[in-house]
Amino acid sequence: MKRTSLIFMSLLFVLTLILSGCSGAQDHKDQSADKGKTGQNNQFPMTIKDASGKKVTIEHQPKRIIPLVPSNTEIVYALGLGDHVVGVTDNDDYPAEVKEKPKVGGYQLNIEKILSLKPDLVLAQQLLGKQQIHRLRQSGLNVFVVKNPTSFKELYGSIQMIAKMTGTGKKGDEVISGMKSKIKNVQEKLAKRPHPDKQKKVWVEISGPPEIYTTGKGTFMDEMLNKIDAKNAAESLSGFPKVSEEQAVKYNPDVIVLTYGGAKDIKKVEDRKAWNQVSAVKHHHVYTIDEGIISRPGPRMAEGVVQLAKKVYPDAFK
Structure with a gap:
């Protein structure tokens, strides 16, 4: 079972890369935060075009968030929004607090459970598939599809985007700055290696x-x-x-x-x-x-x- 899971995850990664590539440069541009610091514009309501090409309106700062992939969960927690997470997937394991959160399914989502948690923002991703995303939206949920990043540049863009739509632009800038600083520090050490x-x-x-x-x-x-x-x-x-x-x-x-x-x-x-x-x-x-x-x-x-x-x-x- 362990090997099957590893191979399945490998194939998922490949599928994710293909889907991400299909979204094109324009989708990434549409998703990127305003030029400059993300903290410059956290006004609600706001309408933003997501990775699926749909314009999503966020009426107010989200208070009940459900991230549907572990990477987005980690970003939301890094932005200091852990208390606003009302549900996570079966695949989430970090940070430790997610173990206590209600579960909404794995690769096959339990939409009824998601609806019962009354989220005002659902963070999806392309690897969930068009059919599941369509079902979520048909259920009346406010779904934003975040581009699945395949590079650090795109990852910073995803963090900026989630920070923008949750009104945590300043914290988003801090998270990105901290990541870049950590990488720079290690590169400086490596430059001095034997x-x-x-x-x-x-x-x-x-x-x-x-x-x-x-x-x-x-x-x-x-x-x-x-x-x-x-x-x-x-x-x-x-x-x-x-x-x-x-x-x-x-x-x-x-x-x-x-x-x-x-x-x-x-x-x-x-x-x-x-x-x-x-x-x-x-x-x-x-x-x-x-x-x-x-x-x-x-x-x-x-x-x-x-x-x-x-x-x-x-x-x-x-």
């Missing part, structure tokens, strides 16, 4: 044998590796491709990062017979990182950059 001219090659594995999946270009992980001056072993591939074990071994990475499991999974990688000559395995540079901070597009992605840097270039943090 042998800064040596760029390490990193293999990222989101599912292991018999079906190996990795992250190629056009993904958050690829951008994160670029930010820490590391080379994505699968940079010639796109999205979240399935890769043969033979192909993976040929990359011969300096570091292997698993986005699943723990110590037992690291041991499994090191025990793979075909991998015993891979540099990362020979030197025991196989690590795991919490998937939530490297693949869930929310404020914790900045911490994901920090943790990734510490795994790839530990000498920079001694």
Whole structure:
């Protein structure tokens, strides 16, 4: 079941990228906050065009919010609106307080439950599918479809947008500033690392044998590796491709990062017979990182950059 879940999530990521790409640059422009600081305009009512192309009117500052994907939940909490969250999905696990919130379903939403919680703002996302979003709107709910970000630039835009529609523009600016500062600080440390001219090659594995999946270009992980001056072993591939074990071994990475499991999974990688000559395995540079901070597009992605840097270039943090 665990492997099935990992593969399912990988395919969801691919679908999300496709859907996000289809929305086009114009949708992103329509969703972006007013030029300058988001705190400059938090007046209600406001009408904003969402990622589905629909103009959504928000009559007053939302007091009862239901985010329908974990990334949006994390953004809402980072904006200081946890007390206004009246429901979350079965997939939400951060922050800890969400465990006490009413659940409204997983990939299949319980619309009756959502209606019973009487939200004045429902934050959806494209990966929920047009049919479910249509059903939500047909039920009379005020639904805003947030663009699913596939880069830090788009993530900052999503934070600005949610901050704008919830009247928390200043806090949104603070969240983004904090993220950028954290990334800048780690980059400054990396610039002073021993042998800064040596760029390490990193293999990222989101599912292991018999079906190996990795992250190629056009993904958050690829951008994160670029930010820490590391080379994505699968940079010639796109999205979240399935890769043969033979192909993976040929990359011969300096570091292997698993986005699943723990110590037992690291041991499994090191025990793979075909991998015993891979540099990362020979030197025991196989690590795991919490998937939530490297693949869930929310404020914790900045911490994901920090943790990734510490795994790839530990000498920079001694």
